Amino acid sequence: MKKCDQYIQGIADYIDGEADAALCAELEAHLKGCQNCRIMVDTLRQTVVLCRDGKREKLPEKIQAKLKDKLKEKWQKKFNK
Numbered sequence: 001m002k003k004c005d006q007y008i009q010g011i012a013d014y015i016d017g018e019a020d021a022a023l024c025a026e027l028e029a030h031l032k033g034c035q036n037c038r039i040m041v042d043t044l045r046q047t048v049v050l051c052r053d054g055k056r057e058k059l060p061e062k063i064q065a066k067l068k069d070k071l072k073e074k075w076q077k078k079f080n081k
């Protein structure tokens with residue numbers, strides 16, 4: 001089983017709607033058993049939805065990159081102790 005921090009990129013793609021079917025299935029299976037990742041997905045999703053509602057367009061790459069960095073940082077603190 002993969003560690004949570006290995007799902008970061010996948011989760012970002014998943015939220016963007018860019019994950020393929022196999023990745024979606026893998027992530028959803030993991031999310032069922034992992035509250036940490038579920039919270040991350042919910043938080044990111046809300047941010048993405050808020051941004052999209054305001055602008056009616058895809059998140060700018062800068063913001064996406066920022067979110068991914070934030071997420072990575074958080075998870076690294078959490079799991080790489």
Ligand SMILES: [Zn+2]
Binds near residue numbers: 003004030035036037
């Ligand atoms: Zn997880």
